[in-house]
Amino acid sequence: MVERMFVQGNEAVGWGALYGGCEAFFGYPITPQNEVTQWFAREFPERGRVFLQSQSEVASINMLYGAAAGGFRVMTSTSSPGWGLMQETISHCAAAELPCVIVLVQRGGSGAGSIRHSQMDYITATRGGGGGGYKNIVLAPGSVQETHDLMQLSFYLADKYRNPTVVLSDGILGQVQESLETKTIDFGPLEDKDWALKGRDKNKDGKRRLINSAYGVLPLPPYPNYISWLTHIKKKYQEMEDAELRYEAYKAEGADLILVAYGYTSRVSKEAVNMARAKGLNVGLIRPITVWPFPYEIIKEKAALGCKFLVVEDSLGLLLEDVKIAVQGRAEIGLVSILDRHIPTDGGMIMPGRVFEEVQKLL
Amino acid sequence: MVERMFVQGNEAVGWGALYGGCEAFFGYPITPQNEVTQWFAREFPERGRVFLQSQSEVASINMLYGAAAGGFRVMTSTSSPGWGLMQETISHCAAAELPCVIVLVQRGGSGAGSIRHSQMDYITATRGGGGGGYKNIVLAPGSVQETHDLMQLSFYLADKYRNPTVVLSDGILGQVQESLETKTIDFGPLEDKDWALKGRDKNKDGKRRLINSAYGVLPLPPYPNYISWLTHIKKKYQEMEDAELRYEAYKAEGADLILVAYGYTSRVSKEAVNMARAKGLNVGLIRPITVWPFPYEIIKEKAALGCKFLVVEDSLGLLLEDVKIAVQGRAEIGLVSILDRHIPTDGGMIMPGRVFEEVQKLL
Amino acid sequence: MAKKMVTGNPAIWIDPPGAAMYCPGCQHPVVHRVIADVIEEMGIDGEVICMLGVGCHAFVQVAWNIDMLSCAHGRALDSGTALKRLKPEAIVFTVQGDGDCIAIGAGAFVAAMTRAEKITTIMYNNTNYGTTGGQLAPTTLLGQKTTTTPRGRDASVEGYPAHTAELAATFRGTVYSARGSVHTPANYQRTKKYIKTAFQKQIDGAGYSFVEVLVACPPNWHLPPVECLDRIENELIVEFPLGEFKNEDKII
Amino acid sequence: MAKKMVTGNPAIWIDPPGAAMYCPGCQHPVVHRVIADVIEEMGIDGEVICMLGVGCHAFVQVAWNIDMLSCAHGRALDSGTALKRLKPEAIVFTVQGDGDCIAIGAGAFVAAMTRAEKITTIMYNNTNYGTTGGQLAPTTLLGQKTTTTPRGRDASVEGYPAHTAELAATFRGTVYSARGSVHTPANYQRTKKYIKTAFQKQIDGAGYSFVEVLVACPPNWHLPPVECLDRIENELIVEFPLGEFKNEDKII
Amino acid sequence: MAKGEIAIKENNCRGCGYCQRFCKPECIVMSEDKLSSLGYILPVVVNPDECTACGICGRMCPHYAIEVYKYVTE
Amino acid sequence: MAKGEIAIKENNCRGCGYCQRFCKPECIVMSEDKLSSLGYILPVVVNPDECTACGICGRMCPHYAIEVYKYVTE
Amino acid sequence: MEQKSNSKIDVIMAGLGGQGVLMAGQLLSWAALKEYRHVSWLPSYAVEKRGGLCECTVIFSNEEIASPLIDQAQTVVVFDGSQLTTFEPRVLPGGMILTEKTGLQDEQKSKDYELVEVPGLETAVSMGGGQVNNLILLGTYVGITKAISPELIQAELENKFGKKEAILEQNQKAFAKGIELGQALKK
Amino acid sequence: MEQKSNSKIDVIMAGLGGQGVLMAGQLLSWAALKEYRHVSWLPSYAVEKRGGLCECTVIFSNEEIASPLIDQAQTVVVFDGSQLTTFEPRVLPGGMILTEKTGLQDEQKSKDYELVEVPGLETAVSMGGGQVNNLILLGTYVGITKAISPELIQAELENKFGKKEAILEQNQKAFAKGIELGQALKK
């Protein structure tokens, strides 16, 4: 059944979670994602699912840790200061291989920062901000509809790889209202969560389950020592990287200049591409949908063909680092950054006209 | 006065802090840095300085935040799980421009991880693990003596730039005992901390001081809006990057292969260089002393000269990312990683022989 | 005939229009005035250092002419602890919201009292998270509708209202704990006395001192301002009785 | 004549030599046995889910034959809360050290009690941080030497010992709170009764239940094991009286 | 006879009505239709002679919109 | 007459002495010089006849080193 | 400047917090949803809590909407006359600014667009309350541009205020009055 | 294999937790500090808390010590006979392993080093306590290799146990006995 509605990105998070089989939401209020929390408070209990307001973001993520260990599909949502507080236990989730979904509606940083949009948490999302060099799968929607769709994918991938998955939104994507068609997307079958804690007698083999975020410290199965666990986890990260790359290439074929952007600035960039094309300029866009794994290869290929790049990012330049890694010094890379914001209200936003200006400079 | 002693790296942290003018230590126990906390508990109170055990790492870093705001030289120390918990407020320190020093004695991750050495927090240290794309200055000592010396430098740099500074140690550097000569190092004069909170009547101009980690949200001096603050902070980061780069090049001149390593693995690598040189192989080492700012240029230069690289890192490959950025695809890069650990006890360590093996393979 | 100003802007007020940032009928600025009055009367405006939490109270940073630090959410007591340890001569106080103090800040709160820190907290209790749009706080009354309890707080789901002043009184390190309100002129004066006493305890080095103040939050209570005052009288002080819960000259 | 085993390894014990990881005379494994006994006697070993904190108690993961989750330091109650909300039929309990529960975990502790979670906590109080080498805990006695209070705990610096069971009893959401010890056979039995009652409260859906147990930690008390028992008798139970502090059939 | 007088800073006022509620001698009432530039209903002084200059309206006003003056003989 | 007997698993024992402390009939005492393979002083049963099979030594032993058996008539 | 139905239509509504700017934009969006495949509504406001600058951008189209943020719109509706100069740069060359007359002081700086002054507040007050001015201005916009059929907006008002009949009536009247005004201003 | 003074000297001491391995290494390091510019002592032990494998590496030199971790040392002292095979690969070709005799079962696998069996525990017990075996083995090491002058170790023992005279004496005696043993074993 498809339902058509007109909702915010923050509400689309809720609808996507609902249709994606999410069973519980644990979260703490923070601007600009309060509508997410409020959506779950309103919609979940009456559907017999769990909504619980936590006492802090540290609590939220540890609630996810516990609920995920029970085999449930669970999520939280936060913005940048709360994201910082979650880092220790996101690392624990990665180590214990507990699937969970974290929606990060980025706001201006650092510190308490602004309470409005930005894209300043790219590195901590893609590299993990906690101890130990783990990996989050990171999905970056570009619209209200895609927010809904990627929410569903996020639960699927989290379960498939038993790994935390981050949906990377921002204050603008969270606030914008667009039309949305809701329905459950089928990504295929998944294995039973036989590893989950149900109470020993409910386990298939009647044996106890023990879940730990320090495998290898005590000589316990399935990883009797630290190196055996690391070997396993490294292999898993490689599999995720190989199998889960997603991006959109928009008018990128044969372009002289390619814009690279995710989230709200990818929309702005698309408009700028259209403006450029209208003027006969050969400009395209690569929009990473997974920002980890990152589409290094396609960017590298384009760079090899002699194309220039323009990163459009509402930060001082973080996605930029990944584009640099991909381009390997083989092409010029421009940046439209947070300092290029425009519009009198709200500390500004990056506008299509400003991007187009830069496009013209580079060509 | 120079005093010669034989101490652990963890104790050298204390001696360095003492001679570097540290006035207070706030910290929470965690292996493998407990000797740091214990050193301060033992040595600070009897010298009239402040030692306080916090109730958690979140508390430690917020204690730093408060004490630094008063203009005091303050520090904490932790290991990887505690490091994760500090991220929100490290970001606040960066935003509020509060100087403080955080010693990170890395242990195996992710999650609760092992309680022993590793080098798995490189990315979160150099990029910041909290919200908002801020920058920590990160100093990586390679010996007990250098731990002492860099502790002093860390306080100086923190004050100079009003920025958090991280001293990046590891479980091996913390435990190894070596000879140490203690003395105060003079880095030159610093400005008075006229910005600090002393109680209004003690301020030079008799005006109140207000310190905030959300500059620009309310129209208050000195940054009446968010963009003006960002412009300032970006400029500061650029200044730090330009002025504070430090590295050691060991037999790197004209080398065919350059090892890149910091911390304990840089010592192991030096031994491997010696082994190679003894066999007539043209091998050198670049050891970043500041890992942020990172010595991209020198590595890039060497790559341009046709030299190969071998990263030696007790992780799955994090420093490796920076070396890749520097090399820009122009040279082969090998990796001796945590999976190359050896020695029966303790989940292993990376040994010089294993590095030398890899050196031989690459040449 | 000459005129003398009786009630105007407190002298330690830099920017009274800062009060313009508050919703109509919000009682935060009234408490700000009480605190300002106390600080002025005690003549300690040059020595106090204020640790701001995160919440509507923090707008006071545009107003008070005293040294201030804006802290991480829930962590003003940690930051205040450290500063006081290094500057024992300063008068360090935290101002915090109810959510800031007893939800995300409960760990710092318990620890400060356990360690018997010689600092003072003033907690503004508006029975919700005002800043973020009116969510459940630990202090929300049973049945109260908030944006995260749209059907009203249900004890079987969200538990029971947190009694912060009473909790503070149970700690040995706490020498003073009281709950006031500003919903009548008489309570305004009583609250002023509580806050003055709390500061005095710190000045005397006695121990930790705590004052909770009930304040109206009209938009999130979905009531016209004057009806908020009635709600305080008829509902809040039933759940949260006013008065002093502990008053010792030293830790006993 | 035939022989019947009276005291051996509890049936829910996978690996009793796990006890080999404990220092000589450590009483953690004794409490592990008490809990195992209770679980066996109540016949709930197939239904309980245990949330482990971080501390010496967590070595029990090699031992109990029940479902277990090793949680982040201080956060077992958050994780347990979530799991219980989703699996109300499971019997969820946390085991935690004193540092885990009332230092870094105080925020989670206060929140769980405020929300009146239907779960159970057993806290091992050894008056220090054993795992990390014997540092100060909130429960450390005045004058007690630890690696971070080498001159002994000084109230003017580190404050006063935290009374966790008494604190738990002050919360409305708590229906049961007790403190036991295992330093004599009689107290062993009493503690067993406390723990059984605590589980029963959860099974009855009454509210939050809490049991603190005093345990000897010879290396960090710098005493031979048997003298640790005397310290419990002569010093600990003076500061931390044994008994039930609250016992209600439902939240009142 | 009035012991003092009050001055209402209309730009600050947010129309909450607390001044009316707390003025014992009922000197202040909320107007029916007098709006501030921001659109808030303003209070008006209806009974100036009764003002005791007690200061309460000023203290209880959340928006620092009332200054109270006491007449003094020099 | 003994109501039961105990078996000490010497590899588990850590020499804490709790068994001696708690055995009412004083069946157990710590030896002077009997060391376990790990070097801990071991307890010895000195008074087997007095054992009541109360189980206390087994329960109070932190290292699961004592099993207690009761004699039963089938 | 009548809009062709089914092409891409965009408008920026701007004013001060509390003037009903965002609500007017949302009513328009909801209505547009019935006729267009794609609709977007993007709010933006000053950081200070109450009474600062505030705007929303509404776009509807049957093609995918590239960006919900645009530098300049075909039409800008200014809800506070005093803010005209602030929002002048936001209209496309050749476009139209519809502004509330009250508060208007500044001269039209650029001649590159058509300026329509609407006596909205005056009309609203005469109808019994300044707070419905947002409906009057929305009506004027619809009346002039024919961006959407007025019935769709009336229907959305019913959805929104259905139960509160007095308010519904007041709003519907104001909207109708706006349409009239629009037609009068542009014929 | 007598060591040349002032060259670089390295040794790995290994055994089980509780056998005094780390302490022996530290005494050697402290003593070396009086004669050498650079000294390093690096412990390493199994993760499980008590009784697992345990080793330390001690290096002293007047040149900078590149790495405090080394694959193989000139000398390896094995404090637990049963662990000989575990530590055989850790000695340099041509180097020496000094092993406690008790527990020794395995054959020397490689012939590439010199094996010295020390009846340390036997001697220690005969002197009144197994716990001083670490001093005996340290003494034997010093006696054979002359890595450092014995007086320096004796002085360090005094620094450490100065106040506890009985223990000091016992340890000093054990160390001296080790020196003797060493000389006897290697002449």
Ligand SMILES: Cc1ncc(C[n+]2csc(CCOP(=O)(O)OP(=O)(O)O)c2C)c(N)n1
């Ligand atoms: C780490 C973090 N999480 C969440 C927030 C968002 N936030 C700001 S204020 C607030 C609630 C404050 O509630 P309370 O302390 O009761 O103050 P009030 O707003 O009611 O005055 C929250 C959750 C934040 N700033 N930081």
Ligand SMILES: Cc1ncc(C[n+]2csc(CCOP(=O)(O)OP(=O)(O)O)c2C)c(N)n1
């Ligand atoms: C975030 C974090 N900080 C610190 C630690 C280190 N740590 C492990 S156990 C422990 C103390 C535990 O003390 P307590 O709860 O009293 O248990 P005990 O060791 O005494 O049994 C600490 C600080 C950790 N694992 N994680």
Ligand code: SF4
């Ligand atoms: S939200 Fe409530 S507490 Fe905050 S300013 Fe408005 S009325 Fe005051």
Ligand code: SF4
């Ligand atoms: S340190 Fe203390 S609590 Fe931990 S195992 Fe040893 S005796 Fe037990």
Ligand code: SF4
């Ligand atoms: S000062 Fe007192 S009497 Fe005068 S108007 Fe104000 S409240 Fe009324």
Ligand code: SF4
């Ligand atoms: S109390 Fe102040 S804000 Fe409220 S109506 Fe009176 S003057 Fe206006």
Ligand code: SF4
């Ligand atoms: S109680 Fe157990 S461990 Fe202790 S001495 Fe007796 S048998 Fe040994």
Ligand code: SF4
């Ligand atoms: S069972 Fe009872 S009587 Fe027998 S040895 Fe043990 S404690 Fe003594």
Ligand SMILES: [Mg+2]
């Ligand atoms: Mg509040």
Ligand SMILES: [Mg+2]
């Ligand atoms: Mg403890």
